Amino acid sequence: MxxxxxxxxxxxxxxxxxxxxxxxxxxxxxxxxxxxxxxxxxxxxxxxxxxxxxxxxxxxxxxxxxxxxxxxxxxxxxxxxxxxxxxxxxxxxxxxxxxxxxxxxITEREQMGQIRRDFVANVSHELKTPLTALMGFIETLQGPARDDAAARARFLEIMGREAKRMNRLVSDLLSLSRVEAEERMRPGARVDVAALLRSSVQTLRPLATDSGVEMQLEGADAPVHVLGDSDQLTQVFHNLIENGIKYGASGGSLVVRMTRSERELAFRGPGLRIDVIDRGEGFDPVHIPRLTERFYRVDSHRSREMGGTGLGLAIVKHIVNRHRGRFRIESVEGQGSTFTVFLPES
CATH class of the missing domain: 3.30.450.20 (PAS domain)
Known part of the structure; x- marks a missing residue:
């Protein structure tokens, strides 16, 4: 040559x-x-x-x-x-x-491999903690606490709580896997977003009452339709409202607001904006870019205490992506947080 x-x-x-x-x-x-x-x-x-x-x-x-x-x-x-x-x-x-x-x-291939390894490690850690607790209580009930009725009742309560936590984790993992598999297939059914919001608020109102949170729904009186999956959109609204109640309870109020725009900037056409606004503690905005990562938590200990799996916002992100929408998070420490879903009207 x-x-x-x-x-x-x-x-x-x-x-x-x-x-x-x-x-x-x-x-x-x-x-x-x-x-x-x-x-x-x-x-x-x-x-x-x-x-x-x-x-x-x-x-x-x-x-x-x-x-x-x-x-x-x-x-x-x-x-x-x-x-x-x-x-x-x-x-x-x-x-x-x-x-x-x-x-x-091969950077992207390497990154995907690292994501898979991190995912397996996180799932293993999340499952190992409650499993270890269950095994310890079972051994105690089989031995020293065999005849201790008070200890048995207390341990069984904790075991039930840990078992529910594992069940939530497995359910969220299955849901995340299903959503990721369907993410490229846009839903074809017409659904009433206002009705889904009213249903979600009604379902979670007892939780809000128990938590001392006054919940208000605004702008969802008249039917508004989009192309969507009703079960998945309900899951999005349920996750965001439940998070607002749990983590914003200190503010005492939660507003769920739907507004319609003939020219939504996110789509340059007609669209819906659904805001879930709490007045709780909020968090440092430095966390926002990572909040939709699987198992990422601002406060891991508090999240686990409240039954969080660390997968809720990841599921929300993938569902919103499937609906060709946008998901935005805003927060100020000490002033609360706003989680916003934009959906295009079709």
């Missing part, structure tokens, strides 16, 4: 590529490789261009053994970490004409 021909061959390749000749000098680099390693690499020894020990070992072995070698290369591009899978393959019939080094961006 000639030095004149090499650049034109690799110029159209959509990922970084370097050609290293038998004299161990860089014969050619395409534009993406130039962006990665700098513009002055052509003609220099590959050691002065690649520099990272793992990359150098990969190329050296491919040149010496005349066999393909593979390695991972981590770098930083525009303030983000990027992971490449690097393959150095010998050139020529007998592998004596040098090597071609190809960089494939």
């Amino acid at each position: 000639t030095a004149d021909l090499a650049p034109s061959i690799i110029a159209g390749v959509p990922f970084p590529v370097l050609l290293i000749d038998s004299s161990e000098r860089v014969l050619a680099m395409n534009l993406l490789a130039t962006n990665l390693f700098g513009p002055a690499g052509t003609g220099r020894h590959y050691i002065t261009v690649l520099r990272q020990p793992a990359l150098l070992d990969c190329v050296e072995e491919a040149l010496r053994l005349r066999q393909a070698r593979k390695v991972r290369y981590l770098t930083t591009e525009v303030a983000r970490e990027v992971t490449y899978e690097v393959v150095a393959s010998p050139l020529g019939p007998d592998g004596s004409e040098g090597v071609v080094v190809v960089f494939t961006d």
Whole structure:
């Protein structure tokens, strides 16, 4: 391969590529490789261009053994970490004409793998805690507390609470899995959002009363229809209102408000806005970008005490996405929080 021909061959390749000749000098680099390693690499020894020990070992072995070698290369591009899978393959019939080094961006694949690992670890942790408590109480009831009626009643109450917590977690996991599987399929049925809101408020009013929260529903008197899944939208409203009651109880009031706009900015067309506004403690806005992550909690201990699984807002986000809507969270410490769902009218 000639030095004149090499650049034109690799110029159209959509990922970084370097050609290293038998004299161990860089014969050619395409534009993406130039962006990665700098513009002055052509003609220099590959050691002065690649520099990272793992990359150098990969190329050296491919040149010496005349066999393909593979390695991972981590770098930083525009303030983000990027992971490449690097393959150095010998050139020529007998592998004596040098090597071609190809960089494939596998960052997204790596991130998905990490998300799966984190998810498994979180689920294991969330299940292990109540299981450990149940096992401990069972052993106690089988042994020292066998004949202690008072202890037995107290332990059974705690065991029931932990079992309900596990049941909620499993239910939310199944719900999240189902919602994610359907996220790309937009619902086709017409549903009355106002009726769903009235039903959710009515269902949760006893909880609000027990928590000392005065709940008001505004703007949901007349029917308003959108394309949607009634069960999933009910789940969204139920989750948000229940969260508002539990975590905003200190404010003593909760407002659920629906407004309709002929030109909602989120869609540049007609749409609905549903706000769930509490006057509770609120939280630091620094948490907002992560609140819809699975198992993320502002206050883990308090959330578990209130029966939270850490999956509710993740489920809300995926359901809203399925309905081609938008989900927004606002909060000020000491002043309360507002959770807003935007839905397009169809």
